[in-house]
Amino acid sequence: MxxxxxxxxxxxxxxxxxxxxxxxxxxxxxxxxxxxxxxxxxxxxxxxxxxxxGLAEFAYVRLDGGTLRVGATTTFTALQWDPLVREHALCLGLAAAQVGSVQIRNAGTIGGNIANASPCADGATALTALGAEVTTIDGAGTARTRPLGEILLGPSRTSLAHDEAITEFSFPALGPEHRSAFAKIGSRTAVSVARLSAALVVRFDAAAGTLDDVRVSLGAVGGAAFRASRLEESLTRLPADEATAQLFAEGCVAAVQESIPGRYSLPYKQHAAVGLAYDAWNMLALSPPCEPAWA
Amino acid sequence: MTEDLQYVGGSYPVHDVAQKVTGELVYGSDFSLPGMLHAKLILSTVPHGMVKRIDASRAEALPGVVKVFSHENSPMDRFCRARIHPGQDLAEHDETLFSERVRFVGDRVAAVVATSRAAAEAAAALVEVEYEELPALLTVDEALASTDVLVHSTGNVAYESEIDKGERPDLGGAVIVSSSTSTPRVHHAALEPHVCIAQGHSTGGMTVWTTSQGVYAARTVIAELLDMEYHRVRVIKVPMGGSFGGKTEYIIEPVCAFLAHATRRPVKLLLDREECMIATMVRPATWTTIRTACTPEGVLLDFEAATTLDSGAYASSTPDYSIHMCKKVTKLYRVPHYQHQSRAVLTNTPVGGACRGWGAPEMAAATEIHMDRVAAALRLDPVELRLKNMVEPFDTDLVTGLPLGDARVRECLERGAVAFDWAARRARPAGRGRLRRGVGVAAGAHKNGMFGAFPEASNMSLKMNEDGTFELNASLHEVGCGIVTTMKVIVAEVLGVHPDRIAAGEADTATTPFDYGTYGSRVTYVVGECARVTAEKVKARLLEAAAELLKEPVVHLFTRDGAVHVKNDAERAVAYRDIARLSEMRHVPSIAASTTYYAVSNPASYSVQFAEVEVDCATGLVAVNDFLAVADVGRAINRGMVEAQYQGAVQMGIGYALYEHLDVDEQGRSGIDGFKNYHIVNAPDMPDIQVLLVEHEGDDGPFGAKSVGEIATVPTAGAVVNAVNNALGTELSDLPLVPERIIAALHAPEEVPACSSC
Amino acid sequence: MQLLLTVNGMQYEVEARPTARLLDVLRDQLGLIGTKEGCGEGECGACTVLVDGRAVNSCVMLAVQARGKDVLTVEGLAQDGELDVLQQKFVEYGAVQCGYCTPGMLMSAKALLMANPVPSEQDIRIALAGNLCRCTGYSAIVAAVKAASGHDATPAMVLPGEAEELAAEVSTDPETLAIVQEVVEAAEAELIQGTPPAPEAFPSPGAPAMPPGAPTAPADPEEGE
Missing domain, CATH: 3.30.43 (Uridine Diphospho-n-acetylenolpyruvylglucosamine Reductase; domain 2)
Incomplete structure (x- = not known):
C-alpha cells in the first residue's frame, strides 16, 4: 500500500x-x-x-468565431446555465442538466465525464451529436486535437495516454436555424444513470420547411455514444412533421437493434427508443407535439 | 372525552429534533471511545463453499493491524440472530460469528481489527481466502428440487406450516378466480449504515452501544454466545438513523462484542453501504398463489393460498414470517373457510428477515392484486367488492381466534373513496395515448403487539423530580418515528403537564426496565398503554397529596397545566412543584410509580390506500401522481408524526411496487451494491401524500391509539400495482413493476422478464 | 499533507492523508460529525456541504479540492445560538424523523435558497433530488423549505417557542402556598432537630382557605378524569 x-x-x-x-x-x-x-x-x-x-483557466465556455469552446474543467452546473451553451449547443446544456444531482453537477466536469468513458455518460451523447473535437495536452507539452470518437473506445476505455489530459472540447456553434435536443431514459425522473440517451441536432430550413444537417447520437447502447449516420441521411430534406418524427423513431429503434443485437437489455431498449425519440423530437418544437403511432 | 384532550392529538417534533437539525446528535456511526479499534469484515465472494485456507499474514503485518479473526481462532458456537428472549421457540441456532462453510455471497468469513478504519480496510484487502466451491442453490426452485445439496444439514425447507380454519361451504355456482403474485427481495435502506461499538472490561464484563431496536434481546444473544452472565453485559441503545426492521435482529452485535471481548479493547464495527445491502438482512422474496371462490354477487366463500418464501442462507425470523403471512387475510376479510400453506425455503442468497410489516405488505400485495382480479371477473367495482367482504368492528379473526377490536376498515374504505373521488376517477377512461392513467385501491391489516403469541408486556417507572418535572424510566428504542415523544405526550395528557416537562431516555439494560423493543407494532399500543397506566398511578399520588393539602376529596380535584385544581373553584390549585417540595420534605410520600403492564388484546390496525398513476407506455416508467392513505389509527397521539409516518411508509411502498429489488446473478452475486443501482424513491418522484385519519376509541391502547408505523406501508404496493393494471388493462403481479416488465406486458406478454439493473 | 481549510468561517490547519476525503477531514479531524456518510458514492446526499456556496457531496471530494475555499457544514448554519430559518422550519414542519438525512437536506436547501430565494415546489424537489430520505416521503421536508422561503403555510408541529406558552403552569393559590410554605419551614426546622415530621402533620388550612360560596361537592364528579 x-x-x-x-x-x-x-x-x-x-x-x-x-x-x-x-x-x-x-x-x-x-x-x-x-x-x-x-x-x-x-x-x-x-x-x-x-x-x-485547480485549473481555473480551463473552466470556460467561449465563442471563437463559429466555434464553441468548452474548457475541460467546466462543471455541469456551469454548462447547464451558460447562455452561450443555451444559444449554440442547447443539447449539451440539456444533457448537463440531467447529469446526477445538483451536488454531482456542481463537482463533476465535462472533461471528467468523457475521460471516465462510461457508456451512459450524458455529456458524451451530446458532444457526439455536436461533432466535438477534443484537445489534449501531454507531458511533453504537446497539444493534440482529435475527434471525440477517437477518444472513446468503449466502456471505461479511451485512447488517452497516461500522461495526457483533456483541456478543451470544441465544435461548430449551432446557428439560429439549428435546433437541438437531448433526451434520456433513466429509472427515475431525476438522478439516474441513463439506460438510453439521445441527442438530436437539426438545421431547419424555414422556407422549405425541411430538415438538413441532421445529427443523431445515441448513448447507453453499446460501448460508447455513436452517431446513427444512416438515420441522419434518411431524415435529411424531410419536412419537420409527424411522419418524419415517426421515421426518426423507427430509425432510432433500428440503430438500437443493430448496436446491441441479442443483448439482454435489447427487448426493453428497442421499445423504449421509441419514447426516447419522440421526447427528443418534441423538444425541437418543430411540429406540434406528437406521439408514437400505436398510441 | 376527546375534546378534553389537551396534548394527545397535537403535533410534536421528534424529541431530539434540536440536536438533529444542528448536527450535534451523536449517532452510533459518530460514536467513538478513547483507544477504540476499528473492525472490517471480510465477506464470502462465493455463494456456497468451504473456506479451505485463510492467510492473514500479509494483513497482520500491516502497521496498525491488531489481529484477524476467523473460524480458525474464534468460537464456533452457533447463535440465532432473531432470538428475542431466552425461551423462544422457532429460534434456529444456525449461524456462527465467522463461517467455515460459507452459504451466500456476503457471509462473514473474517474480521480485521486495527487501530484505524483505513488500516482495517487496507488489511482486509490483503487477507487471502481460498474456497472450495460447492454447488449453490440460488432460487427456491433449485433448493426445493435439490436432495443432495443442502444449505443446512436440516434440509432446505426451514419451516412449513398449514392453516385450515372454518368450513368450506358448498361451492356450487361459485366463481373461482386464481392468481399468483411475487414480491421481491428488498433492502430496508436505512440511511445510517449498521454500526455497533463494544468495550470489554477488565472486570470480565462488557458494554455494547448499538443502534438496535431491542437491547434486551441483543444482550441475550451476546451473553449466551460469549457465555457471560447477563448482568455483566450492558447494552445501550444509541441514536440511530433509521431501521425499518433492519436493525431488529442481532447480526453485527455478537461479532462486535466478541471482537471487543477478545481484544479487551473498545471496537467499532461500522458497515459500508454495500455490506449493509448484501450482508445484513433483506425483506424476503415471496411467491403466493391464491384461489378464491365467491358468489356471483361477490361474497367470498373460500380462500386458499400457498406461499413460498426465500429465507436466504440462514433461517433468521423467516419461519415466523412465513406463519404470519397466513394471519393477514382474515383480519381484513370475512371468509367462511381459509386455508394457507406456507413454507420458508433456504437458499444460498442474502439472509431474509424482519422488515417493516413482517409479511403483511407481501401478503397484502398478493391479496389485493387478487381481489382486483375477482372484481374484474365479476365486473364489480373494486371498492364495492371489498365492501361486500370486509370485516366489521369486533369480529373475531378466523385464523387466530383473537378479537379484531374496533376494526374500522370499512369506514376507511368508505371515507377514502369519497375523499379520493374514487367513482369518478375510476370511471374516467385510461386513455389510449402514450400516457395512460389509472387508479387503484388496496387495503391492509396488521397487528398491535405480540399478545396471543408472546407474553406481551412492558415495564416502566415514572417519578416526579424535586421541581415538579417528571422522569420516565423506560426501555425506549427511538428509531426515528418519535416514540419518545409519543410516551411523553401520553404521560403529559394523564398528568396535565406539558410534554416538555417530562424527560424520557432510551434503553439501557443496566438502568431501564425490561422491554422487548421497537418492533411488532407494539410500542404505541403496549408500551404506550404501560406509560398511561404508570402515569395514572403517579397522578393518583399527586391527587392524594393535593387532597390533603387542599382539604378536598380526590373526586373534587383534577390536574391541568402542572397543578392540581379544585373543580368549580378556579381560585384554588396547588402546583406540582409545591407538591414536590412537600414530597422532598417527606410530608407526602414520594411521587413515583412503577408498572408492569400485560397486554390484554391484539386488535388489528388498518389502512386503505388509493393511488393514481400515469404510465408512459413508451418507456414503461410509472409516475404516481396522487395518493391517499386512510388510516384506522384509533387515536393519533402525535398527529403530525402519524401523518409523516404514513408519508414515509407510502414512499417505501411505492419503491416496493415500482423500483426496488435485490436480485442475485448466476454466480450468486448481487448486481446491487449501493444507492447507485438500488433506487429508493427521491423527492421529484414522490407525490404529496394525503393522509386521512379515522379516529375512535374502542380498543385498549392509550386513549384508543393503535399501531401506525408498519400498517402504513402494508397496502401501498397493492394500490400502486392495481392502478397500473387499471391504466393498462394488464394483470401484472410480479413486483416490482420495472419498466422492462411493463413494456413486455404491453408488447410481448408471454415473455415478462426478470429484473435487471441497467 | 498539510491542509489549510476554512470551515464555517474558522480557519483550520490539518495534517491529512493526501487522499483523505473532505468528509473524513470534517468528521474525523475537525469533529464536525453533523455531516453524515450514508453511501460513500455520492448518491444519498447525507454528506452534503457547501463549498463556496455550492452543494457538493463531501464523500466524493478530496479534502485538497477544498483548499482555499469556504466550506459550510450543518454546524455553521445556526448563528450565535439562533437557528437558521431552514433549521427552524424543519423543526416546525416535522421534517425530521430519524434525522440522518437532515444535515444534508438542510445544506442542499440552503444552497437552493441562496441561489433562488423563492423557489417553486418543483425547484425544491429537484434541488433535493440528490438527498435521499427513507422516513418522511419528503412532504414535510418540501413544506419546510417552502416555508423558509417565505411561502405561507401552516406549521405542523408545536414549536419549541410555543412550548413555554402551552406549558404556562398554574401557580399554587396564595392560601395553599402559605400552607406549603409553613409545612416546608416546619419540616426544615424539625429536620434540623433530627425528627422528620409525619406526613399527616398538615396544619389546618383554616377557614379563610375555603372561599365563601364554594360548593361542597363538584357539579360533575367525573369531570377532568
Whole structure:
C-alpha cells in the first residue's frame, strides 16, 4: 500500500510538469464524483493524483468565431446555465442538466465525464451529436486535437495516454436555424444513470420547411455514444412533421437493434427508443407535439 | 372525552429534533471511545463453499493491524440472530460469528481489527481466502428440487406450516378466480449504515452501544454466545438513523462484542453501504398463489393460498414470517373457510428477515392484486367488492381466534373513496395515448403487539423530580418515528403537564426496565398503554397529596397545566412543584410509580390506500401522481408524526411496487451494491401524500391509539400495482413493476422478464 | 499533507492523508460529525456541504479540492445560538424523523435558497433530488423549505417557542402556598432537630382557605378524569 501523492496544478505549465511525471498508475481527478470512490478500493490506489480542479483557466465556455469552446474543467452546473451553451449547443446544456444531482453537477466536469468513458455518460451523447473535437495536452507539452470518437473506445476505455489530459472540447456553434435536443431514459425522473440517451441536432430550413444537417447520437447502447449516420441521411430534406418524427423513431429503434443485437437489455431498449425519440423530437418544437403511432 | 384532550392529538417534533437539525446528535456511526479499534469484515465472494485456507499474514503485518479473526481462532458456537428472549421457540441456532462453510455471497468469513478504519480496510484487502466451491442453490426452485445439496444439514425447507380454519361451504355456482403474485427481495435502506461499538472490561464484563431496536434481546444473544452472565453485559441503545426492521435482529452485535471481548479493547464495527445491502438482512422474496371462490354477487366463500418464501442462507425470523403471512387475510376479510400453506425455503442468497410489516405488505400485495382480479371477473367495482367482504368492528379473526377490536376498515374504505373521488376517477377512461392513467385501491391489516403469541408486556417507572418535572424510566428504542415523544405526550395528557416537562431516555439494560423493543407494532399500543397506566398511578399520588393539602376529596380535584385544581373553584390549585417540595420534605410520600403492564388484546390496525398513476407506455416508467392513505389509527397521539409516518411508509411502498429489488446473478452475486443501482424513491418522484385519519376509541391502547408505523406501508404496493393494471388493462403481479416488465406486458406478454439493473 | 481549510468561517490547519476525503477531514479531524456518510458514492446526499456556496457531496471530494475555499457544514448554519430559518422550519414542519438525512437536506436547501430565494415546489424537489430520505416521503421536508422561503403555510408541529406558552403552569393559590410554605419551614426546622415530621402533620388550612360560596361537592364528579 503506497502513499498516494496529490498534485494540484493551477497553471498549464504545472499541468504539463505533472503529466511529465505521470505513470500508468497516475490518475487524473477532474471533479472526483467517480474517481474518489474508485481510488479508495484497497489495492487500486494510484501513485499520484493530478487534481485538475485547480485549473481555473480551463473552466470556460467561449465563442471563437463559429466555434464553441468548452474548457475541460467546466462543471455541469456551469454548462447547464451558460447562455452561450443555451444559444449554440442547447443539447449539451440539456444533457448537463440531467447529469446526477445538483451536488454531482456542481463537482463533476465535462472533461471528467468523457475521460471516465462510461457508456451512459450524458455529456458524451451530446458532444457526439455536436461533432466535438477534443484537445489534449501531454507531458511533453504537446497539444493534440482529435475527434471525440477517437477518444472513446468503449466502456471505461479511451485512447488517452497516461500522461495526457483533456483541456478543451470544441465544435461548430449551432446557428439560429439549428435546433437541438437531448433526451434520456433513466429509472427515475431525476438522478439516474441513463439506460438510453439521445441527442438530436437539426438545421431547419424555414422556407422549405425541411430538415438538413441532421445529427443523431445515441448513448447507453453499446460501448460508447455513436452517431446513427444512416438515420441522419434518411431524415435529411424531410419536412419537420409527424411522419418524419415517426421515421426518426423507427430509425432510432433500428440503430438500437443493430448496436446491441441479442443483448439482454435489447427487448426493453428497442421499445423504449421509441419514447426516447419522440421526447427528443418534441423538444425541437418543430411540429406540434406528437406521439408514437400505436398510441 | 376527546375534546378534553389537551396534548394527545397535537403535533410534536421528534424529541431530539434540536440536536438533529444542528448536527450535534451523536449517532452510533459518530460514536467513538478513547483507544477504540476499528473492525472490517471480510465477506464470502462465493455463494456456497468451504473456506479451505485463510492467510492473514500479509494483513497482520500491516502497521496498525491488531489481529484477524476467523473460524480458525474464534468460537464456533452457533447463535440465532432473531432470538428475542431466552425461551423462544422457532429460534434456529444456525449461524456462527465467522463461517467455515460459507452459504451466500456476503457471509462473514473474517474480521480485521486495527487501530484505524483505513488500516482495517487496507488489511482486509490483503487477507487471502481460498474456497472450495460447492454447488449453490440460488432460487427456491433449485433448493426445493435439490436432495443432495443442502444449505443446512436440516434440509432446505426451514419451516412449513398449514392453516385450515372454518368450513368450506358448498361451492356450487361459485366463481373461482386464481392468481399468483411475487414480491421481491428488498433492502430496508436505512440511511445510517449498521454500526455497533463494544468495550470489554477488565472486570470480565462488557458494554455494547448499538443502534438496535431491542437491547434486551441483543444482550441475550451476546451473553449466551460469549457465555457471560447477563448482568455483566450492558447494552445501550444509541441514536440511530433509521431501521425499518433492519436493525431488529442481532447480526453485527455478537461479532462486535466478541471482537471487543477478545481484544479487551473498545471496537467499532461500522458497515459500508454495500455490506449493509448484501450482508445484513433483506425483506424476503415471496411467491403466493391464491384461489378464491365467491358468489356471483361477490361474497367470498373460500380462500386458499400457498406461499413460498426465500429465507436466504440462514433461517433468521423467516419461519415466523412465513406463519404470519397466513394471519393477514382474515383480519381484513370475512371468509367462511381459509386455508394457507406456507413454507420458508433456504437458499444460498442474502439472509431474509424482519422488515417493516413482517409479511403483511407481501401478503397484502398478493391479496389485493387478487381481489382486483375477482372484481374484474365479476365486473364489480373494486371498492364495492371489498365492501361486500370486509370485516366489521369486533369480529373475531378466523385464523387466530383473537378479537379484531374496533376494526374500522370499512369506514376507511368508505371515507377514502369519497375523499379520493374514487367513482369518478375510476370511471374516467385510461386513455389510449402514450400516457395512460389509472387508479387503484388496496387495503391492509396488521397487528398491535405480540399478545396471543408472546407474553406481551412492558415495564416502566415514572417519578416526579424535586421541581415538579417528571422522569420516565423506560426501555425506549427511538428509531426515528418519535416514540419518545409519543410516551411523553401520553404521560403529559394523564398528568396535565406539558410534554416538555417530562424527560424520557432510551434503553439501557443496566438502568431501564425490561422491554422487548421497537418492533411488532407494539410500542404505541403496549408500551404506550404501560406509560398511561404508570402515569395514572403517579397522578393518583399527586391527587392524594393535593387532597390533603387542599382539604378536598380526590373526586373534587383534577390536574391541568402542572397543578392540581379544585373543580368549580378556579381560585384554588396547588402546583406540582409545591407538591414536590412537600414530597422532598417527606410530608407526602414520594411521587413515583412503577408498572408492569400485560397486554390484554391484539386488535388489528388498518389502512386503505388509493393511488393514481400515469404510465408512459413508451418507456414503461410509472409516475404516481396522487395518493391517499386512510388510516384506522384509533387515536393519533402525535398527529403530525402519524401523518409523516404514513408519508414515509407510502414512499417505501411505492419503491416496493415500482423500483426496488435485490436480485442475485448466476454466480450468486448481487448486481446491487449501493444507492447507485438500488433506487429508493427521491423527492421529484414522490407525490404529496394525503393522509386521512379515522379516529375512535374502542380498543385498549392509550386513549384508543393503535399501531401506525408498519400498517402504513402494508397496502401501498397493492394500490400502486392495481392502478397500473387499471391504466393498462394488464394483470401484472410480479413486483416490482420495472419498466422492462411493463413494456413486455404491453408488447410481448408471454415473455415478462426478470429484473435487471441497467 | 498539510491542509489549510476554512470551515464555517474558522480557519483550520490539518495534517491529512493526501487522499483523505473532505468528509473524513470534517468528521474525523475537525469533529464536525453533523455531516453524515450514508453511501460513500455520492448518491444519498447525507454528506452534503457547501463549498463556496455550492452543494457538493463531501464523500466524493478530496479534502485538497477544498483548499482555499469556504466550506459550510450543518454546524455553521445556526448563528450565535439562533437557528437558521431552514433549521427552524424543519423543526416546525416535522421534517425530521430519524434525522440522518437532515444535515444534508438542510445544506442542499440552503444552497437552493441562496441561489433562488423563492423557489417553486418543483425547484425544491429537484434541488433535493440528490438527498435521499427513507422516513418522511419528503412532504414535510418540501413544506419546510417552502416555508423558509417565505411561502405561507401552516406549521405542523408545536414549536419549541410555543412550548413555554402551552406549558404556562398554574401557580399554587396564595392560601395553599402559605400552607406549603409553613409545612416546608416546619419540616426544615424539625429536620434540623433530627425528627422528620409525619406526613399527616398538615396544619389546618383554616377557614379563610375555603372561599365563601364554594360548593361542597363538584357539579360533575367525573369531570377532568
Amino acid at each position: 503506497g502513499v498516494t501523492d496529490v498534485v494540484t496544478p493551477v497553471r498549464l505549465e504545472d499541468l504539463v510538469a505533472a503529466l511529465a511525471a505521470a505513470t500508468p498508475q497516475t490518475r487524473l481527478l477532474a471533479g472526483g464524483t467517480d474517481l474518489v470512490r474508485s481510488i479508495r478500493t484497497p489495492g487500486s490506489e494510484p501513485d499520484t493524483i493530478i487534481d485538475l480542479t
